[in-house]
Structure formats: structure tokens, C-alpha cells
Amino acid sequence: MDLIELIRPFLDKEGRLTAFPSKRKKKIAAFFYLSGFFSPDTVYSEKEVNELLKQHHTFSDPATLRRELYDYGFLDRTRDGKEYTLGAAPPSPEELGLL
Numbered sequence: 001m002d003l004i005e006l007i008r009p010f011l012d013k014e015g016r017l018t019a020f021p022s023k024r025k026k027k028i029a030a031f032f033y034l035s036g037f038f039s040p041d042t043v044y045s046e047k048e049v050n051e052l053l054k055q056h057h058t059f060s061d062p063a064t065l066r067r068e069l070y071d072y073g074f075l076d077r078t079r080d081g082k083e084y085t086l087g088a089a090p091p092s093p094e095e096l097g098l099l
Helices: 003-010 024-035 046-055 063-069
Strands: 075-077 083-086
Touching: 003 024, 003 046, 024 063, 046 063, 063 075
Parallel strands: none
Antiparallel strands: 075 083
């Protein structure tokens, strides 16, 4: 199954997440989806990460998404939490048991 198919019920017509999936597999598929909107060569402030995430979800919780993306290795951040980058070695779908 394609990762996007796992979260299709959670996407609106514009491709924004309308809810945060509670099932682990779907939640991680959502992280893969969201991490695709980050550029690998860009350093983001916390505010910029939140703004980017706000563009791609409708349930008004960028802080939770940001923390989870970091916790699962999709984003890296500086020790002080002021700068974020796309994870240097994000997990693969296979590593997380999705495929």
C-alpha cells in the first residue's frame, strides 16, 4: 500500500491534513507526507516550521506536529530548539514497519 493511501481519508481537497491520525502506522505516514514539504538545504526557525505546517493541516496544532516530526527523526533541531532542518537520516518506511 502507498503511504499516501494510508492518510487519504485525513486529507482535504487541497491536500491538508484535517485530523492527526491516532493509529501509529497512519500517524507515521502523515509524518512522511509532511516532511516532504521541507527543503533539505534550508534552516528553519521554529516560527517558520510552524508556519509551513499550518499551510498543510487544518486542525491548528503545529506544535504537536513539530515535536512529533522531531521525535521520529524527520526533523533535526539545534540544542536550543531555535533552528530546524530536515532530518539528516530520517527513518525509512521499512524501518518503521510501514512497508
